[in-house]
Each structure stands twice: as C-alpha cells, then as structure tokens.
Amino acid sequence: MxxxxxxxxxxxxxxxxxxxxxxxxxxxxxxxxxGGMGSVYRARDMHFPNVTKLVAVKEMINTAPDPLVRQTIVxxxxxxxxxxxxxxxxxxxxxxxxxxxxxxxxxxxxxxHGKDMEAIINETSGFLAEDQVLSWAxxxxxxxxxxxxxxxxxxxxxxxxxxxxxxxxxxxVMLVDFGIAKTFQTGIKxxxxxxxxxxxxxxxxxxxxxAADIYAMGATIHHALTRRDPRIEPPFSFAERPLRxxxxxxxxxxxxxxxxxxxYNPEDRFRTAADMKQALMGVARKTGALVRMRPQTxxxxxxxxxxxxWTFKCEDEIRxxxxxxxxxxxxxxxxxxxxxxxxxxxxxxxxxxxxxGVVSRPAMFEGNVFIGSEDxxxxxxxxRSGKVVWTYYTDGPIRSSPRIAxxxxxxxxxxxxxxxxxxxxxxxxWRFETADAVRSTPFVLNxxxxxxxxxxxxxxxxxxxxxxxxFHAKRAITSSTVGSNQALYFSSMDSTLxxxxxxxxxxxxxxxxxxxxxxxxxxxxDLVFVGAADGFIYAVEAKSSKEAWRxxxxxxxxxxxxxxxxxxxxxxxxxxxxxxxxxxGRLRWKFGTEGAITGSPLVYDDIxxxxxxxHQIYALLA
Amino acid sequence: MNNFFQWLFGKKQSPPKNPDVANTAPLTExxxxxxxxxxxxxxxxxxxxxxxxQSVGKQRELNEDSLLALTTTMAGNSGNLPFGLYIxxxxxxxxxxxxxxxxxxxxxxxGYVMKKFHxxxxxxxxxxxxxxxxxxxxxxxxxxxxxxxxEAPGSGTTLTAAxxxxxQITIAHVGxxxxxxxxxxxxxxxxxxxxxxxxxxEELGHITPEEAVNYPHRNVLYxxxxxxxxLDPDIFTVTFPQPGYLMICSDGLWGVVAEQDLxxxxxxxxNPQRACQNLVAAANTAGGPDNISVILVxxxx
Numbered sequence: 014m015x016x017x018x019x020x021x022x023x024x025x026x027x028x029x030x031x032x033x034x035x036x037x038x039x040x041x042x043x044x045x046x047x048g049g050m051g052s053v054y055r056a057r058d059m060h061f062p063n064v065t066k067l068v069a070v071k072e073m074i075n076t077a078p079d080p081l082v083r084q085t086i087v088x089x090x091x092x093x094x095x096x097x098x099x100x101x102x103x104x105x106x107x108x109x110x111x112x113x114x115x116x117x118x119x120x121x122x123x124x125x126h127g128k129d130m131e132a133i134i135n136e137t138s139g140f141l142a143e144d145q146v147l148s149w150a151x152x153x154x155x156x157x158x159x160x161x162x163x164x165x166x167x168x169x170x171x172x173x174x175x176x177x178x179x180x181x182x183x184x185x186v187m188l189v190d191f192g193i194a195k196t197f198q199t200g201i202k203x204x205x206x207x208x209x210x211x212x213x214x215x216x217x218x219x220x221x222x223x224a225a226d227i228y229a230m231g232a233t234i235h236h237a238l239t240r241r242d243p244r245i246e247p248p249f250s251f252a253e254r255p256l257r258x259x260x261x262x263x264x265x266x267x268x269x270x271x272x273x274x275x276x277y278n279p280e281d282r283f284r285t286a287a288d289m290k291q292a293l294m295g296v297a298r299k300t301g302a303l304v305r306m307r308p309q310t311x312x313x314x315x316x317x318x319x320x321x322x323w324t325f326k327c328e329d330e331i332r333x334x335x336x337x338x339x340x341x342x343x344x345x346x347x348x349x350x351x352x353x354x355x356x357x358x359x360x361x362x363x364x365x366x367x368x369x370g371v372v373s374r375p376a377m378f379e380g381n382v383f384i385g386s387e388d389x390x391x392x393x394x395x396x397r398s399g400k401v402v403w404t405y406y407t408d409g410p411i412r413s414s415p416r417i418a419x420x421x422x423x424x425x426x427x428x429x430x431x432x433x434x435x436x437x438x439x440x441x442x443w444r445f446e447t448a449d450a451v452r453s454t455p456f457v458l459n460x461x462x463x464x465x466x467x468x469x470x471x472x473x474x475x476x477x478x479x480x481x482x483x484f485h486a487k488r489a490i491t492s493s494t495v496g497s498n499q500a501l502y503f504s505s506m507d508s509t510l511x512x513x514x515x516x517x518x519x520x521x522x523x524x525x526x527x528x529x530x531x532x533x534x535x536x537x538x539d540l541v542f543v544g545a546a547d548g549f550i551y552a553v554e555a556k557s558s559k560e561a562w563r564x565x566x567x568x569x570x571x572x573x574x575x576x577x578x579x580x581x582x583x584x585x586x587x588x589x590x591x592x593x594x595x596x597x598g599r600l601r602w603k604f605g606t607e608g609a610i611t612g613s614p615l616v617y618d619d620i621x622x623x624x625x626x627x628h629q630i631y632a633l634l635a
Numbered sequence: 636m637n638n639f640f641q642w643l644f645g646k647k648q649s650p651p652k653n654p655d656v657a658n659t660a661p662l663t664e665x666x667x668x669x670x671x672x673x674x675x676x677x678x679x680x681x682x683x684x685x686x687x688x689q690s691v692g693k694q695r696e697l698n699e700d701s702l703l704a705l706t707t708t709m710a711g712n713s714g715n716l717p718f719g720l721y722i723x724x725x726x727x728x729x730x731x732x733x734x735x736x737x738x739x740x741x742x743x744x745x746g747y748v749m750k751k752f753h754x755x756x757x758x759x760x761x762x763x764x765x766x767x768x769x770x771x772x773x774x775x776x777x778x779x780x781x782x783x784x785x786e787a788p789g790s791g792t793t794l795t796a797a798x799x800x801x802x803q804i805t806i807a808h809v810g811x812x813x814x815x816x817x818x819x820x821x822x823x824x825x826x827x828x829x830x831x832x833x834x835x836x837e838e839l840g841h842i843t844p845e846e847a848v849n850y851p852h853r854n855v856l857y858x859x860x861x862x863x864x865x866l867d868p869d870i871f872t873v874t875f876p877q878p879g880y881l882m883i884c885s886d887g888l889w890g891v892v893a894e895q896d897l898x899x900x901x902x903x904x905x906n907p908q909r910a911c912q913n914l915v916a917a918a919n920t921a922g923g924p925d926n927i928s929v930i931l932v933x934x935x936x
Binding site: 050075076077078079085086132210211214216217244245246248249250277328438483484485498499500512515516518519520521522523554556557558 | 762764768770785786787790799802803805831835836838852857858865869870872873
C-alpha cells in the first residue's frame with residue numbers, strides 16, 4: 014500500500030520528514046520550496062561525513078493514475094537532469110545526482126545560500142534600488158547569452174521570472190529550475206495552454222526563441238522594479254504600467270531598455286541577450302550605477318501653494334466631522350460646544366454648550382441641528398438661533414452620530430442600546446438592546462436599520478425594533494455602515510473590511526487590512542475606500558474585493574475618506590489632509606494641520622472643510 | 636385583440652403578415668396591468684429554477700466537459716433563502732486527459748462548497764459563517780487545482796462556477812467558459828472575461844474582432860485550472876437579474892452560435908428545460924465542432 018497515490022480525502026502526497034535519508038546518501042533537513050509536483054528540500058550529503066556539504070534535492074512525485082501520463086512526466090524530469098549535466102556557468106547550479114525511488118524522482122543540485130528574487134521583492138518595503146536590479150539583470154543577460162549560444166542547439170530557458178532567480182550570499186544571481194517541460198503542441202485541436210505573466214505573445218502560440226527569453230527578462234526587471242506581479246495582471250499589459258509612472262525614481266535610460274525588451278513584436282526587441290546586456294551596461298555607465306548606490310527617493314508632491322480660505326479656532330480638539338446647511342457650517346468640539354460658523358468666511362455665528370465632549374457629526378432636519386454628546390444626551394438645536402429645541406437622554410455617553418429617516422432619529426449610545434426617537438415628539442419610539450456600546454452611526458436602507466457595537470456584534474433591526482438578523486465580527490465594529498441593495502460595507506477592529514448581504518447578513522467578501530480600522534468606508538463607482546490604523550487608505554473593488562490601490566499616510570487613518578468629483582479626500586492622524594486621484598490613488602496634494610485629524614472631511618461647493626485636533630477647522634479649495 | 640397580444644409578447648409566432656390589419660388602439664391601464672401581471676406571476680417563495688443541457692457535439696468522440704447543477708432552498712431565521720451551485724468545466728487537450736481534469740474540478744469545487752454549507756443546510760446551526768462567499772470559492776478552486784495536479788498532472792480545464800445564495804451570485808472563473816446574464820428584452824451581457832490569448836490580443840487592439848473569429852490560436856488559454864503555479868481565478872459577486880437568467884456555457888456553445896440566436900433560443904422557449912435543449916440543438920445544427928454544455932438559471936419570487 015503506497016501513500017503517495019493521494020485520494021480525494023488526502024490533499025498533496027506527504028512530504029519527506031527531516032532525518033530521512035535518500036539513496037543512503039542525502040539526509041533531508043527541511044523543506045525549502047513547494048511546487049505543483051513535489052517539494053524541494055535542503056539535505057546534507059553524507060558522502061562528506063567530516064564537512065557539512067549541503068545540497069538541494071528537488072522531488073517530483075508522480076501521482077498520475079495513467080501509465081502513459083506517468084511515463085511522460087518521468088521523461089520530462091530526466092530531460093532537465095540531462096540538460097543540466099551539459100551546462101557549466103557560474104550562474105547555473107551544478108547537478109550532482111539523479112535517481113528515482115518508487116513513484117518519486119529526485120534531482121540533486123548545489124545548494125544555494127540565498128533567496129529567490131521574488132521573495133526579495135516581496136520582503137522589501139518600497140522599491141528595490143535601480144542599481145541593484147540593474148546589476149542582477151546584467152548577470153542574467155550573461156547567462157541567457159551562454160544558453161542561447163549553446164551547441165549544438167541553443168537552449169531557450171523559457172521560464173525567466175523572479176522566482177527562478179536565486180540571489181546567493183555573495184549577491185550573485187543563479188538561474189534555477191530548468192524543468193520546463195512545457196512543450197507547445199501547435200495545430201492540435203482543443204484547448205491548449207501557454208505559460209503565464211512573463212511570456213511574450215508568440216510563446217503562447219508555441220514559438221520559443223531567444224527573443225522570448227529577452228521578453229521574459231524585460232518582464233522580470235519590470236516586476237522587480239515596480240513590485241507589480243505580471244502573473245496577476247492581464248498578459249502583455251506592461252505598456253499600461255510604464256516603469257517610471259509606478260516608480261518615478263527609475264532612470265529614463267533603464268525604462269527605455271526594458272520597453273525595448275518588452276516590445277510586442279519579437280523583431281523589435283534586442284536581437285540577442287548580449288545586445289541587451291550591452292544596453293544595460295550603457296545604462297549603468299550613464300547613471301553611474303556600478304559606482305554608487307543611489308538613495309531612495311519618493312515622489313513628493315508639496316502643498317506649499319495651498320493656503321486655507323479661512324480657519325476657525327475652537328477651544329479644544331475637533332475630533333468629529335462637520336456638516337453644512339444653508340451656508341452655515343456646524344461642527345462639534347471636545348470643548349463641549351456645537352459651533353455654527355459661516356461656510357463662506359469662517360465667521361463665528363453661535364455656539365451651543367452641551368455638558369460633554371462632542372465627537373460625532375451633526376445631522377440636519379427641518380431647520381434643526383441634531384447632535385449627540387458625551388453628556389449622554391441627543392441635543393436638538395435651532396440652526397438659525399442656536400437655541401435648544403429639545404433633548405433626549407440615554408444612559409451613556411453618545412459617540413454615535415444621529416441618522417434621520419422615516420420620521421425617526423436613530424442613534425447609538427454607550428448605554429448599549431440603539432435608540433429610535435420620534436422626530437416630532439422627541440420621545441423614544443423603541444430601543445434595541447445590544448451587546449455593548451454602539452458608537453457606530455446607524456445606517457438605514459429600505460426597511461432596516463443597521464448598526465455595529467463594541468463587541469463586534471452587528472444588527473439588522475426592522476422599524477419596529479425587532480431583530481431581523483445579526484452578524485458577529487471578531488472585534489469591535491466602530492465604523493459606520495455604507496451600502497446599497499447589493500451590499501453593506503463596514504470595517505472592524507478585527508482588521509477586516511466586510512461586505513455583507515443586506516437582506517440576510519451572509520458575508521459576500523472580506524478584505525484584510527493591515528491593522529484595525531474604525532474608519533467608515535466610502536463608495537464611488539465600483540470602488541470601496543477605507544482607512545486603517547496601519548496608516549493606509551485602501552481602494553477595493555466592490556465586485557471582486559481586489560485591491561485597486563493603497564496609499565500610505567504617516568499615521569493611523571481613522572476618519573472616513575470622501576470622494577468629490579475625481580478626487581478622494583482623507584485625513585490622517587499624521588495631521589495632514591490628503592487629496593488623491595480616486596481611480597489611481599496618486600497623490601495630488603496634501604495639507605498639513607498642527608494636530609492629528611480623526612474626523613472626516615466635508616466637501617461642498619468645491620470647498621473642503623476639515624477639523625483637526627489642533628482645535629481648528631480649515632476651509633480649503635477642493 | 637388577442638392576436639395582437641400574442642404578437643406583442645408572442646412565443647413562437649412570427650410578426651403578422653399584415654400588420655396594417657392589426658388593431659393598434661392604445662391599451663387601457665387595466666389592460667396593461669393585466670398583461671404585466673400575466674407576464675410576471677407572483678411566486679410566494681423566492682426560488683431558483685435551473686436546467687441544463689449537454690452534448691458531445693458532431694465532431695468529437697469524447698466529451699471532456701463536465702457539469703453540475705444543484706438547486707435548493709436554505710431554511711433560515713429570516714425565511715427561506717434560494718441556494719444554488721452551478722458549474723461548468725471544459726477539459727483541455729484531448730490526449731492530456733481533459734475529462735479527468737474537468738471532472739476533478741467539478742467534484743472538488745462542489746465538494747468543498749457543500750462541505751462548507753452542509754451545517755447551514757442540514758444541521759441546526761446559527762453561528763455566522765467564518766468565511767465569505769468569495770473566500771469559499773477561492774479555496775474551492777485551490778482544492779480543484781491540487782486535485783487536478785494529483786489526478787492528471789499536465790492536464791488542465793476551464794472552470795466557471797456560480798454560487799447563488801439569496802440574490803448574490805458569486806462567480807469563480809478560469810479559462811474561456813462563460814457566464815452571461817440574459818434579459819427578457821433580448822439583451823445579453825457576458826459577466827466573465829475569457830482568459831484566452833485571442834481575447835487578450837483583441838483587448839490590446841492587435842487584432843480586430845473580425846480577425847478574432849478566425850484566429851488560428853483561438854483555443855490557447857493564458858490561465859487554466861491545473862496549470863501554472865500561481866492560480867489567480869476571477870472571483871466576484873454580482874446580483875441576480877430579475878427578471879432575467881444566468882447562463883453558464885462552454886465554448887462549444889458560445890463559440891458556435893451567434894449571440895442573438897442564443898438569446899432568442901432562451902426567451903422564446905416556454906421554460907428553461909426547453910431553452911437548454913434548443914441551445915444544444917442550435918450548436919449541433921451549426922456543426923457541433925466541440926463539446927457543448929449549458930446551464931440556465933432563473934430566480935423567481
């Protein structure tokens with residue numbers, strides 16, 4: 014009974030355990046890689062008992078039930094072994110041994126102390142330095158040139174990509190994995206497969222020439238310099254991602270070389286790998302790459318020219334979000350007041366004192382301003398005079414903002430209730446008991462009210478206060494909900510942006526954020542935007558939950574982004590208000606305040622209003 | 636008058652030969668309402684109706700397509716929810732065991748999805764699912780990828796799978812089988828994008844749509860299940876069209892029958908079962924060069 018013929022219950026056949034010795038010679042130490050047909054192990058060669066000679070053992074497990082398929086697979090593996098045995102180049106690992114045990118075949122090659130280029134790309138924060146990539150590319154062109162000049166027949170590597178390039182402890186490149194058994198049968202009817210991401214168009218048609226390796230070389234450099242993995246981009250789309258647009262620090266010379274390697278037509282590319290190497294050497298000479306390492310530079314768009322139209326200073330931090338009604342801007346402040354200032358020039362109109370900090374956003378209805386306060390009350394104040402109309406008591410501080418719909422005000426409180434208050438009488442219509450403080454702002458859609466609370470419980474309640482469904486996130490839901498009939502979106506302290514079916518609470522998708530979030534998402538077109546405590550503003554595709562872009566600020570992003578025309582505005586605890594192109598996440602400008610920004614901007618009539626914990630409210634041209 | 640209605644909303648009849656004779660007086664509100672009611676009868680329980688069709692075609696000896704259609708309702712605290720799982724996989728490259736790959740793909744995907752939903756369908760359980768629709772589909776496709784690499788290494792298959800829960804359709808898609816929305820007014824909207832060389836070249840403007848039709852490498856995919864180390868299926872969620880249909884099919888159908896004929900076969904048929912048979916027949920009439928598979932789903936109520 015053999016255990017490597019995996020049945021449906023057991024997934025991949027078992028890996029060799031550390032300590033197992035193959036062919037009485039190679040003692041397995043650990044798994045260093047996993048492929049589709051087996052693993053790669055680091056092993057010790059016991060023929061050298063007095064020194065630790067390490068080797069890499071590449072395993073191929075033949076699980077195909079059909080004898081014909083099995084035979085083809087073995088032949089392909091042998092081909093790699095035979096090919097490697099004929100090669101000798103400092104950037105190609107030497108083959109030491111080849112053998113088969115039962116249904117497993119093994120290839121023993123030099124162990125390379127180092128990492129593959131893909132891992133290096135992924136582990137580097139920010140971009141790899143141009144000089145670094147340039148020197149690797151020159152060495153890679155050298156080994157490609159060697160392969161292409163191989164006698165009697167040129168060898169086409171066919172699988173140039175970062176994961177097949179190892180960088181050893183000396184910083185030199187090694188080309189690994191000559192196991193391309195992908196032969197392309199043209200003219201056969203039926204669906205066929207090409208290779209992905211790095212390959213040129215003609216390779217999909219079954220042509221493999223030196224020009225194909227040159228294209229893949231260009232794709233490899235492109236990936237290394239931009240961090241954009243071509244396997245998850247549409248094929249042949251490099252032209253849509255020019256190097257210098259993604260990473261402006263790259264020299265125009267290098268971009269030209271890469272573009273030329275990535276030409277659509279093979280005849281437009283470099284004629285040989287040697288030619289490409291020469292061109293890269295030319296870049297290195299011009300940019301002085303081989304002499305010095307350039308410091309990393311990042312795109313800086315300064316907002317030196319941006320002057321606020323006006324500012325208004327309160328007596329304490331502004332943590333919430335403002336609201337505009339008939340030319341007047343209303344904002345709560347941690348000095349307990351609700352302020353009314355002229356939206357046009359920031360002139361003070363009135364202030365209304367509550368007995369607690371005001372951290373939420375006011376709501377408007379028929380000439381009245383509705384605002385919650387940490388004094389446990391919802392205050393209703395005349396927008397014109399600033400005089401109180403009525404107040405409503407809860408049993409805990411209010412950090413949630415009021416939502417007005419269907420003749421009611423819906424608001425959460427730290428008293429662990431979601432309150433529904435009659436808009437005319439100011440009396441409670443009902444309250445719905447939750448598991449913990451409700452700091453999120455209730456969201457109303459069709460006939461349901463949605464709100465999350467600090468235990469991570471999330472409720473859909475009908476207009477009579479009956480629970481329709483509930484959902485549970487792993488941590489607090491402080492973020493408010495936005496959404497449509499298709500989906501509800503909110504973030505959680507469990508570092509997730511959620512999309513839920515509004516009708517039944519099933520989770521459509523989850524998007525992993527770098528850290529916790531209390532930021533309320535914003536939707537525009539097919540994108541959902543949200544901030545997180547990791548300092549990023551994220552743009553996520555609403556249909557597929559794929560990340561469209563992310564933008565790094567210098568500190569937590571707790572407020573909600575706002576889209577106005579083709580810009581996205583968002584504040585950060587780093588003190589700045591950012592203006593980004595909402596489709597691409599490219600920075601347009603940023604404006605620094607003197608304190609953290611925790612609220613959201615308000616954009617109205619081409620003016621952005623933002624409050625800051627520096628006690629000020631700013632009006633800027635959008 | 637009755638004739639006129641039949642012409643207006645007609646099933647099989649061609650337009651009247653003498654339109655001038657037809658009564659063209661404007662309809663009263665009541666009449667319109669009656670017609671509308673008749674066209675969209677109310678269904679008390681929201682539910683899915685699905686049917687499928689398959690044929691080896693006229694020129695192949697072997698069927699390498701696989702198909703699965705599963706329809707039920709899920710009892711829940713807030714009423715019954717329509718639940719459906721619909722999958723088509725088109726195995727590739729004759730000698731490379733395409734039928735093994737497509738079969739493994741269907742079984743692994745359905746196996747994983749049903750294992751996840753089993754407690755919600757058949758056990759008393761109220762906990763929130765700890766995974767999203769999209770995560771379940773992504774993991775299911777990963778399982779299928781491994782199953783194919785185990786059962787028939789080197790082979791590959793397309794996969795277009797739709798998980799329907801309530802009005803949400805979550806699609807997992809690799810390759811060039813397709814999912815469409817078909818609307819009763821005659822519109823047809825592809826909701827998947829082929830992972831094929833020819834489609835990509837067309838998108839890039841290297842070839843025209845006319846050239847694409849006769850392009851010699853029309854069958855070459857740049858993404859397929861069982862192939863490649865990084866599997867990046869398209870996974871997305873869309874809302875079920877109401878009124879309308881979700882159609883999933885292999886290229887043996889969409890590559891052979893013109894779009895307007897596909898739509899007509901569907902909206903002129905009295906029911907989805909008949910529609911599927913008509914679609915298969917249309918592909919065979921057009922030569923049946925490849926295996927044909929189709930699933931048609933409707934959400935009513």
